[in-house]
Amino acid sequence: MPRRWNPCSYLPRRLQIVASLTAFVLLCILFLGTSSSDATVDPYIDQVPFGPRLQAGAHQVVDSLPKLPKELPYVNTPQWLNPFRGPAHTPPPEQANSSSGDTRWYSDFKWRNPFSSSVTLDEERALLPPLKERPPVYTYVDSAGRTKDEKSKAAEQELLLIWRRAWWASGFKPIVLSREEAIKNPHYSTVQALELEPELEMELMRWLAWGRMGTGILCNWLAVPMAAYDDALLGFLRRGEYPTLTRYDGLENGLFVGTKDDVQKTIKAVVSLPAITRVKSLVEAVPDGTFEVDNEHSGVAFYSTSTIAAKYNAIKVKLDKAETLPDGLAMLPPLINSHLHMTWQNTFTSGIAVLKPLPAHTTSLIEPAIDIARNLSQCPESPIPASCPPNRPKCKPCVSSQMVITTPPVFRNTSTLFTIATVPHPYTLNALLHGRDQLDTRFIRRETVRDNWMLAATKELLGTGLSSYARLVYLKDAVASPFGSSRSLWLNAETPRHADNTQDRDELDFLFGFKIPRDPMPNGQSETPVPGPERRPPRPKTEFGDGPSLSKEELAKEKKLLDKARLFISKAERGKGRKSGKKGQKDPFTSTKDVVEAWNLADAESWKFVRAWNARRRVERRSWEAEEEAFLGKGVIDRWMDKII
Known part of the structure; x- marks a missing residue:
């Protein structure tokens, strides 16, 4: 009997198996995968959803699922339902006494991280060092x-x-x-x-x-x-x-x-x-x-x-x-206070440096810092002016203009130099540098330099080759480390210190440990002690960082721009979380502020860090005072009272 021809016989055994399985699958799709419109077909088959009906049903189920908030633009519903998606980090919990007004912070040992949001997962929450326990x-x-x-x-x-x-x-x-x-x-x-x-x-x-x-x-x-x-x-x-x-x-x-x-x-x-x-x-x-x-x-x-x-x-x-x-008892308080002030002055023999990067248009920006420096360099009132503290018999008594006040354009990490720095918000800084009372997204992106303040302030300390993000670590260390915090005072330009503000005066007194001499009041009255004209140090001498001298008109314009910038930042802070009413858009002030901060990440981070650092310091002291206030006048006749006489 002759042998029948088999086309697969010319193939190896393994390929024969593959070809046979492929042919079987194709035949099943051809004969079993198609539908028939014949009336003799079983009617129950029409109830099984397949093809377009199955796809339409799936879309209907997805559309009926709860919608995600619009604040998550990069998350869609199918991805949200994906059981195989990766885990997500959760923000750290809120800590006790971790907010003051619009300022919020989180204390952690990772505080030297350049950007707080990498730990807090919140752009508005600053990362601060853990609060040290006071013995x-x-x-x-x-x-x-x-x-x-x-x-x-x-x-x-x-x-x-x-x-x-x-x-x-x-x-x-x-x-x-x-x-x-x-x-x-x-x-x-x-x-x-x-x-x-x-x-x-x-x-x-x-x-x-x-x-x-x-x-x-x-x-x-x-x-x-x-x-x-x-x-x-x-x-x-x-x-x-x-x-x-x-x-x-x-x-x-x-x-x-x-x-x-x-x-x-x-x-x-x-x-x-x-x-x-x-x-x-x-x-x-x-x-x-x-x-x-x-x-x-x-x-x-x-x-x-x-x-x-x-x-x-x-x-x-x-x-x-x-x-x-x-x-005699009344002579002791001014004597001790003068010795405390004198000891502080003897510690910083190189004087006081009021930091002034980008000096061309930032004169009014540092005026509060200049006033604080002049008060610190002033000779305190004392019943025995030439006396020394009991533990320092070889001190240098204060003389007029003994402490030099300079306005360097760069931060200098010197142990004998006390630094007072004013950190502006990037919106405030660019408004002053460019003479504009309003900034828009196009101008910010095309006309401004990123992180201008940070690069200028640390140019001498870190050179010009380091990125602004890497410089943040050094600036945070200068602000919040034990060495840096005891040799510097960092302020926010949007919260200036006023000479007639009692809370500001008390805050500085507790920060330095002595009562800082005050200026004579505008109405002719003055506080005790009254600094005489010969005791009032002159304004700082011009240094290469002081910039050109401004006319009265230019200085008035600069102050006007600064006031408008402060008002803008205040409105933007109040507008957080508030919608403009147009398709759920953000408040326009907050939106512009967010754009400026996104373009100046390092400057914005330094501003938020300094603001949170000062706010937490105030909260800590007021919490302590609230604890001790409960014992004022309790149980003892004529018990001490914590007040300024």
Whole structure:
């Protein structure tokens, strides 16, 4: 029988299988995949959706799904339903006390990241360094049973305010204690049963109140930190770790550090002494080895009775007589305040630099900074002008125009130079540079230079080859690092400091640790102390960064543009989240502000960072003041009042 012809026989075995499967699939599609209109077809087949009917049904299901918000333009419904899509990051949670008005921030160790939004996932939320915990420093005040004249009371209140302000500026949390805290100590009843010398009883009351509060620093309210921020003793105290109970030789009973357990053990040892009734000092009563004695205490000045007698005879003479005692107490606050101010001036021997990048049209921009610099360089009022602090006998007393004020065009990282910088919003800066009171998208994109302020300010420090984004890390470090924040003051151009603003004055006083001299008021009145004309330093001398001198008309135009820019930024901040009513568009002020910030990412980031840094500092201080305000006048007659006399 002849062999039949098979076309697949000419193919290899594997290709034969592939060809057979391909032919089978094609036949199935040809005969089974087509529909028939014959009436004899089973009627139930028409109920099965396929082809165009299946596609139309799928579109109907998708259209019936809930719509996503229009704020997500790059997300569509099918992608939203995709079960295989990648995970999305969620913004970090809101933290306590992390907003002030329109300013919001998030504290994290990643704060040196160039752009905050990479961590916060929010363009309006600045990334700040974690807030450092302030170790508590305690003092004890007990005015019960003592009658004083109004002048003496006012002087003591002013001294307490100076004490709180100086310790706060040095990084501590000052707390004023009274007999109410001492009463709650378990050893209080034992002390009350003893017949003690008045000096020892007062000293034990201080320790009882300290033991009630716990680990920390016990300080006399006439002992204030008087040194640079990075002083060795102040740095040790700021760490908040005190392994041994320590006193400082030369400060008498002005400063102690220790843990709560050590304090309670010391109190117990003192009250159990057989000869306790004949002892006048706690230091004399404790057994040997109770305290570790430290001789290094140059960072703290103690204005004790013996110190005043030895160094400030003009005050001692008045304190020795009952009729002049109030006058002597009234001399102490201006003396201590002048020494704090003088110590600050001696720390920055190179003077004050008011940063002025792009100087041609930014004269009015830095005027508030110039006023602050002139007040800081002014000689403070003092009852003994040529005197030095107790811990710095070789100081340089202030003389007229001793501190030089310059306006360099670049930031200089010098430890002996204090810098005051004004960071403008990119909209404000470009309005001044180009003399325009309105900016639109086309002008911004084609006529302006990106990150102009950042590149100009860091040109000397970082050269010209580094991108503006990489420069952000160095600027944030200059603003918020411990070294940078203690040697600079950063302001926003849109929130100027006014000489008649009490909140601004108080904020600066607590920032520097002393009461800054004020200018004479426009109505002819003046605050105490009144700086005489010879004490008022002149305006800074022209440096190559000061730019050309402006006429009165040019300066008036510049101020007008600055005021309009500030008003624009204020409206844009208020317009966040508000729609214009036209197809859900943003508020026009906010829209223009967003365009400017998108074109100047580094300048906008630096502006937001400085604004959030200042806002958080204000919130921190006001929160502390709110906590302490609850104890004003509570439980003790004539208890201290936190107010400026």
